[in-house]
Amino acid sequence: MHASQFVASPVTRRIDVRGLCKTFQLAGTAIEAVRDVSFSVRRGEFVALLGPSGSGKSTVLNMIATLVKPTSGQILIDGTPVVPGQATPNVGYVFQRDTLFPWRTVADNIGYGLQLAGVPVAERKERIDACLMQAGLQDFGNAYPSALSGGMRQRAALMRTLVVEPQVLLMDEPFGALDTHTKIDMHDVLLRIWEREQQTVLFVTHDLGEALTLADRIILFSARPGRIKESFEVDFARPRNAVKIRETPRYAELFQLIWHSLGEEFIKGRSP
Amino acid sequence: MRRARRPGRTLAWQVLICLCILSIWQWGYDLHDRLPWLVPDLLDPYFISKPSDIFEHFLILSCLKSKLGVFNGWFNGEFGRCMARSENNLWIATAVTLKNTFFGFVTGVSSGFAAGLLLGRSDRLSAIFQPFITAVNSIPRIALAPIIVLAFGIGDTSKIVTSWIVVVFLVFFNTFEGARSIDEGFVNAARLLGASEWQITRTVVVPSTMAWVFASLTPAISFALIGVIVGEFIGAERGIGRLIIESEARAEASGMMVAVIVLMLVGVALSALIWRLQAYLLRWQQHNLAE
Numbered sequence: 061m062h063a064s065q066f067v068a069s070p071v072t073r074r075i076d077v078r079g080l081c082k083t084f085q086l087a088g089t090a091i092e093a094v095r096d097v098s099f100s101v102r103r104g105e106f107v108a109l110l111g112p113s114g115s116g117k118s119t120v121l122n123m124i125a126t127l128v129k130p131t132s133g134q135i136l137i138d139g140t141p142v143v144p145g146q147a148t149p150n151v152g153y154v155f156q157r158d159t160l161f162p163w164r165t166v167a168d169n170i171g172y173g174l175q176l177a178g179v180p181v182a183e184r185k186e187r188i189d190a191c192l193m194q195a196g197l198q199d200f201g202n203a204y205p206s207a208l209s210g211g212m213r214q215r216a217a218l219m220r221t222l223v224v225e226p227q228v229l230l231m232d233e234p235f236g237a238l239d240t241h242t243k244i245d246m247h248d249v250l251l252r253i254w255e256r257e258q259q260t261v262l263f264v265t266h267d268l269g270e271a272l273t274l275a276d277r278i279i280l281f282s283a284r285p286g287r288i289k290e291s292f293e294v295d296f297a298r299p300r301n302a303v304k305i306r307e308t309p310r311y312a313e314l315f316q317l318i319w320h321s322l323g324e325e326f327i328k329g330r331s332p
Numbered sequence: 333m334r335r336a337r338r339p340g341r342t343l344a345w346q347v348l349i350c351l352c353i354l355s356i357w358q359w360g361y362d363l364h365d366r367l368p369w370l371v372p373d374l375l376d377p378y379f380i381s382k383p384s385d386i387f388e389h390f391l392i393l394s395c396l397k398s399k400l401g402v403f404n405g406w407f408n409g410e411f412g413r414c415m416a417r418s419e420n421n422l423w424i425a426t427a428v429t430l431k432n433t434f435f436g437f438v439t440g441v442s443s444g445f446a447a448g449l450l451l452g453r454s455d456r457l458s459a460i461f462q463p464f465i466t467a468v469n470s471i472p473r474i475a476l477a478p479i480i481v482l483a484f485g486i487g488d489t490s491k492i493v494t495s496w497i498v499v500v501f502l503v504f505f506n507t508f509e510g511a512r513s514i515d516e517g518f519v520n521a522a523r524l525l526g527a528s529e530w531q532i533t534r535t536v537v538v539p540s541t542m543a544w545v546f547a548s549l550t551p552a553i554s555f556a557l558i559g560v561i562v563g564e565f566i567g568a569e570r571g572i573g574r575l576i577i578e579s580e581a582r583a584e585a586s587g588m589m590v591a592v593i594v595l596m597l598v599g600v601a602l603s604a605l606i607w608r609l610q611a612y613l614l615r616w617q618q619h620n621l622a623e
Contacts, residue, residue, distance in 0.1 A: 127520055147524050159521040163539040163616045172535070173525040204616045224525065 074228060074260040075101040075124065080133035082119050092285040093119045097133070099279055099288060104258040108271035108278045110322065112329040116286020118156075118232050121264045125153045125230050137228060152226030152259075154234040158217040160205040166216050167192065167201035173224040191219040195249070211242035215249060222253065229261045235270065247273050247302035255299050268318055272311060273302050280321055283329035292318055358383045381585035386593065389586040393575070394422040420570045420578070426594055429560055429572040432488050433602075436495020437556035443496070444503030445545060452511025453537060469505075473498045477562045486567040495559030499552045503545065510544025511537060543617065546610045553602045557595065 082094040094116040101107050109117040122128040124135050129144040142148050160169045167188050168175075174184045192198045195215040197208075205213055214234060221229070235243045251274065254261060265271050271278045275294050282289040294314065296305055305311055357380070364371040377385065391397040395404060395414035404410035415421060451458040477494050484490035514537060522536045564573025572591045579587030 125524060127524075145523075147526050149526075151524075153521075153524040155517060155521065157517065159515070159517040161518060161521075161536070161539070163542070163614075165616075172522070176522075176526050176531055176535075206616070220521075220525070 074103045074105075074138060075262060076134075076136040076139075077120070077124065078134045078136075080120060080123060080135065081131045082116070082123060082128065083131045094123075095285040095287050097286065097288055099291075101260055101262060103260055106254060106261040106263065106274060106276045108275035109262065109264045109281060110268060110271045110278050110318075111266065111281030111286065111289075112283055112322070112326045113266055114284050114329055115281035115325065116284065117264045117281045119286065120281075121230055121232050121262060124262065125151070127153075148228075150226050151228045151230060152221040152224065154218055154221050154229065154231040156233045156236055158205070158210075158213040160213055160217055160220070162205050165202050165204055166197060166208065169205065169216060170219045170223050172220060177224065187223055191223050194253070195219045211238055211245065214238060214246065218246075218250070222257075225257075227259055229259045229263075231261065231263045233264055233266070236265070236267075243270070244273075244302045250274065251300055251302060268315060268322060269306065272296075272314055272318075273300065273305055278318060280318065281325070283325045289325065290321055354383050377585065378583075379585055381589045385586040386589045389584075390422070390590045390593075393587065393590055420574055422575070422590065422594065424570055425572045425575045425591075426598065428488070428570045429557075429564070429595075430598060432491040432560045432563075432571070433495060433553075433556045433598075435492045436559055437499055437553055439492065440496045440499025440556060441503050441545075441549065441552060444500040445507050447500075448504045448507025449511050449533070449537065449541065452508045452541075453533070458508070465504075469501050473501070473559075474562050477559075477566050481563060481566045486569060490566075491560045491563035491568065491571070494563035495556045498555045498559040502552050502555060503548050506544045506548035507541055510541035513544075514540050543614060546606075546614060549606045549610070550603055553606055554599060557599055557602070561595070 077100065078098050080094055080097040082092075084091045084093055097116075097120055099107075109120060111117045119128060123130045123144075124137075124142065126142050126144050126146055126148060135142045137148055137151060140148075160166075161172070164172065170191050171184050171188045174187060179187075188201070189198075192201050195212075195218065197212060197216060197219075200208060200212065200216075205216065208216065214237075218234065235246045238246065247270065254274075261274075263271070263274060272294055278292045278294060279288055280290045280292065281287065292314070296308070296310065356375075360371055361375045361377060361382075364373075364375065374380065381389075388397070388401070391403075392399060392401075395411055395418065397403050398410065398414070404414055415423070451461060473494075476497060480493050480497070481490045484493055518536050518540060519532055522532050527535065560571070561573040561576075564571040565577055568574045572595055576588050576591045579585075579591065
């Protein structure tokens with residue numbers, strides 16, 4: 061990669077990752093989790109990071125989210141380097157397990173980011189109500205998270221991130237803990253939101269079907285140490301329907317193509 | 333299927349047990365001469381008094397009756413004169429003890445909570461202070477009471493300090509543990525939504541430590557009361573502890589029992605207060621909306 065290429069089009073490039081490496085120290089041994097990862101994501105693009113568990117895809121996402129400090133390499137969002145430990149403006153993050161605050165009602169959870177930003181109560185309420193409606197949680201605003209099902213909780217967690225209208229969404233296997241049907245419901249919810257808001261999304265998953273349903277492009281990670289193995293364009297028309305898309309021949313074709321490559325990594329990751 | 337609970341029946345049992353205990357206390361020793369093998373010497377009213385004497389003594393200590401056993405009138409000023417004459421009547425003693433307990437509790441809880449949060453969230457501070465805390469915590473706090481009375485005098489201050497010192501560690505350790513065991517996922521979620529360190533403390537650290545803090549408050553209120561009473565034992569002009577010491581000097585079991593029963597009622601009332609507060613502040617812990 062040439063340096064000038066790297067700064068060439070800051071307008072269309074939202075996320076730029078260059079030569080990212082991460083080595084963890086675990087009980088005195090160095091474990092190389094991520095090796096020399098470079099990619100970029102265009103404005104409004106939906107990219108899935110796919111790979112077997114332990115392939116470092118979540119680590120890459122967490123470095124972009126500033127939760128993990130890279131060993132070396134560079135991360136730019138809108139041309140500005142991110143600072144580890146410091147939230148990047150306009151970047152939203154959705155966790156693998158929902159981290160709704162159990163001591164706040166669903167509405168107060170969703171409104172948390174607005175409260176931090178000092179948004180006036182009346183406007184806050186309006187935006188919370190819109191989010192509750194969108195997530196189908198209009199009857200649960202005053203409930204505490206413990207009263208909600210897993211799918212409802214993850215919808216609320218998604219809304220807590222979306223209410224502040226981030227332009228970049230980082231999602232770490234957000235639907236990993238849900239059953240298949242709830243998961244596909246969530247895919248439709250996310251597709252509707254994304255088609256309207258056109259955020260730039262980086263979505264980590266180990267579920268190929270999920271990646272195909274949602275993404276414009278799939279970046280496939282190899283088994284540890286995590287590197288980018290291949291990249292696939294997913295050319296289904298939009299708007300997509302999470303159920304119908306799985307019935308198309310093109311889906312089967314792409315699935316088979318990527319599955320072959322992913323399968324190799326599963327096997328590699330399995331051997332000690 | 334489990335049988336439905338019947339609160340009426342539970343209450344009936346409780347009343348029955350109460351009546352049994354009171355009857356044995358009141359009349360049990362009358363059987364001592366006839367059945368010496370059944371009735372222990374400890375039931376002697378000389379040691380433990382008996383309910384009727386205690387009630388009589390309660391009326392006298394609270395200025396409702398004169399020492400001659402006549403009811404003090406409200407309108408003829410007898411009650412008022414008694415109140416003015418006896419420095420440490422039951423009303424004043426209870427008020428003083430309650431007031432000192434309250435201040436000991438409030439200062440102990442707030443300083444223990446603040447210190448627990450501070451050290452719980454800072455690895456460096458907790459490493460520095462850890463040996464000191466272990467050392468001081470190893471001292472039975474009550475052993476410090478005479479020193480405290482010596483230093484702060486026999487007034488209210490020494491009682492508040494004694495109370496504070498027994499409460500502060502309890503709350504400190506619970507808050508500390510709570511602050512240590514915070515789910516970092518919550519902290520990260522808040523940070524990524526743009527929360528500053530102070531906002532994280534206020535909106536994540538404090539609420540998630542609350543359950544731990546409350547776990548320590550019920551014992552803390554008892555401890556606060558213990559601290560005050562011990563302080564009053566060592567040296568005081570007023571208070572329920574002082575009342576007990578005075579009765580003890582006169583070998584008057586009924587007077588001591590009045591004080592003990594008042595303390596019991598005070599303790600129950602204070603604990604109930606904490607429970608109400610807890611039920612309100614930790615209402616999110618109730619899973620009553622599920623399913």
